Amino acid sequence: MSTIRFFHMADLHLDSPFKGLFGLPEDKLKKIRESTFEAFDKIIHKAVKEKPDFLLIVGDIYDGENRSLQAQRRFQTAMETLFHHNIPVILSYGNHDHLSGSWTRFALPSNVYELPVDTSIVQLKIRGQQVNVYGFSYGERHVKTSMMDTYPVAQDSHAIHIGMLHGSESSDATHAVYAPFKKEQLLEKNYHYWALGHIHKRQLLQQSPPIVYPGNIQSRHRKEQGIKGFYDVTLSQTDVELTFVPTSAVVYNTIEVDCSDVLHANELLTKCEEALAINRQEYGASVVELQLNNIDEQAETLFEHASVEAWLETIREAEERVEPMCWVQKLSVAKSTTTTYEPTVATESVINLIEQWGMPEWKDILKDLYQHAGGARFIEPLTEQDIEHLKINTQALLVDEIQRA
Template sequence: MTTIRFIHTADLHLDSPFKGMTGLPSARLNELRESTFTAFNRLIDYAVETSPDFLLIVGDIYDGEDRSLRAQRKFQEGMEKLHEAHIPVYITYGNHDHLSGNWTRFELPPNVHEFSEEVEEVPLTVRGMDVVLHGFSYPTRHVREEMISKYPPATDPHSFHIGLLHGSLAGNETHAVYSPFTIGELQSKHYDYWALGHIHLRQHLSEDPPIVYPGNIQGRHRNESGEKGFYEVELSKTDAVLSFVPTSAVQFGRIQIPCVDIRHANEWLAVCEEALLSFATEHGPSVVDVEILNLDDETAAFFAQTAEDVWLEAIREVMEGHEPFVWVQELTVTNPSHRQESNSLMEAVLGQVDSWSENEWKQVLGDVYQHVRTARYLEPLKEEDIQELRHEVEKLLLNELPTVLEVNR
């Protein structure tokens, strides 16, 4: 069976600042800030080693429209390596790296094709087989209107047709909605593969044809947990084989540690150390949230004698110096005696919070962003900021609701 083989990646977010990583030792913080570049280098090295027919990058190469010089230089160097290996690269720019941003440009080598702001068809030949790529780049940050109607349907059944689209599934508001589409609209184009970008969660929306988000290549905060990477795709006219290739340099995760019949601090530290080392052995360098649960009454009373931030500092000290490193970003102790009682109230509050649109979040935070003295120091509200705020709301509810319920008994 005649096939083509290519790499599908998106959402590189090179030079992400990793905001909110308070307390992380400087050496570890630097390792984390380098992680997007490390993941990118793994992508480039894999491509050079395996020689795909071409590589697709579907938006958000950079973390912001003011692309840093360092990020552009690193990207340009990666493209040069692919040029030397005779690997063509096709790029669409998304909402984070749109064409109207302010930056000092680096010239990319001739193996790189950058899609324009209009939906265009790019033909290429792979070992005698005709391939047509369809895509566009964002002219500005906010492309709210649907663009799928501008993609032409495939009319030649003998050519491979691949769509590149940085956008959102219509009705899914877990991310900012850009260039919305429905699965049916993509399927109606009769393409052989849809290479998507924008959503950082790896997922397949359809198998026939494959409609695929590869996710980002490096998690940037607790809401982007798990292994990250890209897809290597082997495509024929009747089948597609997708192989996930991991690239994460640092993995975000969450660990739940049961603690029963613990009466001494050293017992608890030993249990946590074992669980964290096991996680690091499996996943490599990690930033994790730890939830302590299944406490019996005596163990819960034991934990209550010391503030959670003191317990957190203690486990951080125990884990210091271990390789691969594990940084505990947050510690939560869940008391089961209050959990069931507070669940319904917490779910009601979080349900209301989750229903807020981006504009409603801005209204809620209006006093902060409109304050004369503080507004100038604040960056524009981003989607990841909203997710972090939502997490803080949940954390506050977990910590405070049991106390409120106890007072009102």
């Protein structure tokens, strides 16, 4: 039985603005802003070296509908490189880089097949094996209706059939639900592989036939933690081999530091440095959140005369010249003991009021932040999960201030 080999990737988000990062030195900020390009370059270098039969890119190549000149030029250059090595590329555009956007256009070489708005088929002949690839590009940003009826049922029993779909399961609320589908609808098409995109978390919805989200190739903020990459796929009509290939240029991670029995400042700093060194060795360049756990009563005194912000700056200074970079974006302190306080009518009424606030009230409270021309593009849209975190953090701050009073 003939086998084929291809790379399945999605959600490149080239030239992402990387929201929520503040206070970085210029060299570290440049490293992070270049990370989507660096991750993509890793894919191209591997393709040139190992010569897969073709590449599938399932939507959101670019981060925005305006497709920056830099991102387009870098992508076009990569496609030219693959052209010179006779490697075809089949791609679709998603909700971020939909075809109704406005951008200065680059011509892509003839090895690149750009799927149109209407679901279409691309046919390849690989060492005598017929391969049919089906898919579409977003004509506008919001494709809310299902596209499943536009995909034909596989008829040719001698061909390998692959579906490309940038969308989400109807029941998945972790992302905006675009081009919704049910797994049963995918299986009804009798394809040998479903190459999905849009969900940034790597996951295998079905083993046989494979229904695969590779995730994005580079994390863009702290909610996208861990190593990112793509799948190297060897496929026949009866078998499949999936190999995940890491591409992250910068890894977002949370590091927990056990501070049991810590008494002096140098002990705490040493524990942080050791934890960061282990993370650096395992992941390379990183953006991390440090969680200081098991802070007992004697360790609490370390924070009486120096704020958490001062500790964060001290840790950053110690890491400033160490390579690869390990930028500590956030420092949190988890105390092993809690101090109780006597509630009053006033404080309880404030907490009860906060509990009653919904999305409109929180939007009104935060409008100055979200409407600020300079900073609004660097923060994520407010979600229900964010609201719950804000409630918890606001109440914790209120209790902390009462305890300090």
